[in-house]
Amino acid sequence: MCTECPAALASDLVSGFPTLVAHHRDLVYGVAHRWSRSVEDAEDLTQEAFLRAYKALLGYSPERMRELRLRGWLARITLNLARNRARVRDPVAVDLDAVAEPLDEREIGPASIVEQRESRQIWRRLLATLPANQRVAVELRHVEGLSYPEIAEALAKPAGTVKSDVHRGVKRLRRAYESDQARVAALGPPSITRLSPVSQQADRRPPTGMDQKVMAR
Numbered sequence: 060m061c062t063e064c065p066a067a068l069a070s071d072l073v074s075g076f077p078t079l080v081a082h083h084r085d086l087v088y089g090v091a092h093r094w095s096r097s098v099e100d101a102e103d104l105t106q107e108a109f110l111r112a113y114k115a116l117l118g119y120s121p122e123r124m125r126e127l128r129l130r131g132w133l134a135r136i137t138l139n140l141a142r143n144r145a146r147v148r149d150p151v152a153v154d155l156d157a158v159a160e161p162l163d164e165r166e167i168g169p170a171s172i173v174e175q176r177e178s179r180q181i182w183r184r185l186l187a188t189l190p191a192n193q194r195v196a197v198e199l200r201h202v203e204g205l206s207y208p209e210i211a212e213a214l215a216k217p218a219g220t221v222k223s224d225v226h227r228g229v230k231r232l233r234r235a236y237e238s239d240q241a242r243v244a245a246l247g248p249p250s251i252t253r254l255s256p257v258s259q260q261a262d263r264r265p266p267t268g269m270d271q272k273v274m275a276r
Contacts, residue, residue, distance in 0.1 A: 064129050069121035076116070079129065080109055086130055086203055087137050093198065094141035104144070108137040130205055131212025138195070138213060185235045193228030200225045 064082055067075030084105065091104035112133060116124065186194055199205045199213055200221075210225075211218040 065125045065127050068116060068127075069124040072113075072116055072124075076113055079112075083129060083133050084109075087133050089203055090134055090137045090199075091141065094138070094145065104137065104140060108133065108140055111136050111140065128209050128212045130203075131209030134199060134203070134205065134209070134213035135215065181236075181239065185232055185239070188235060189228050189231055193224045193231065196221050196224035197228040197232065201229075 064075065064079045067078050069075075087108050088101060088105045091108065092098070092101040095101040095104055115136075119127075186197065189197065196210060196214065199210045200207070205213065207218050207222055207225075210216075210221045214221060216224075
């Protein structure tokens with residue numbers, strides 16, 4: 060939970076707001092990107108979310124600013140804006156590429172690049188199969204790292220409800236992942252005489268971050 064930003068805002072909104080943007084831009088952009096059709100749309104939604112936040116803060120007392128759960132509050136503003144846009148557009152599929160660390164091909168080998176891209180594609184597809192309430196709760200918890208009280212703030216739901224949504228979503232993901240892996244195993248190895256070094260390494264790859272979060276539960 061961010062405590063520096065609420066104190067800075069309560070002291071001086073004008074000088075404190077840039078600190079809020081610097082601390083929470085990745086969160087707002089991450090949420091915006093998964094509900095947007097393009098990088099440009101995500102950037103526009105991010106700016107609109109911070110503008111909406113600033114306008115709201117103009118009407119808040121210092122005491123109210125100090126009590127804000129900023130991450131949940133900002134996520135809620137961003138989600139509401141995204142949903143308003145989605146009412147006049149077709150919904151877009153969840154995209155884990157939006158929140159994954161960028162691949163630096165100068166620092167990691169080709170096998171690792173293939174591995175990370177394949178893992179993103181798997182989890183993107185599996186997340187997209189969840190009911191909307193479970194999908195957004197799982198994303199906020201396990202992709203954005205929000206606490207349950209922050210998710211409750213973001214979704215305007217009781218903490219018990221979001222815990223249930225996360226638990227059920229993770230349970231569905233685990234079943235879907237295990238079914239997916241069983242299906243792949245049933246297909247058997249590729250029908251070639253010798254696997255390439257990249258393929259051999261990919262077959263031996265350790266669990267990714269999302270693998271560990273889901274399968275550990």
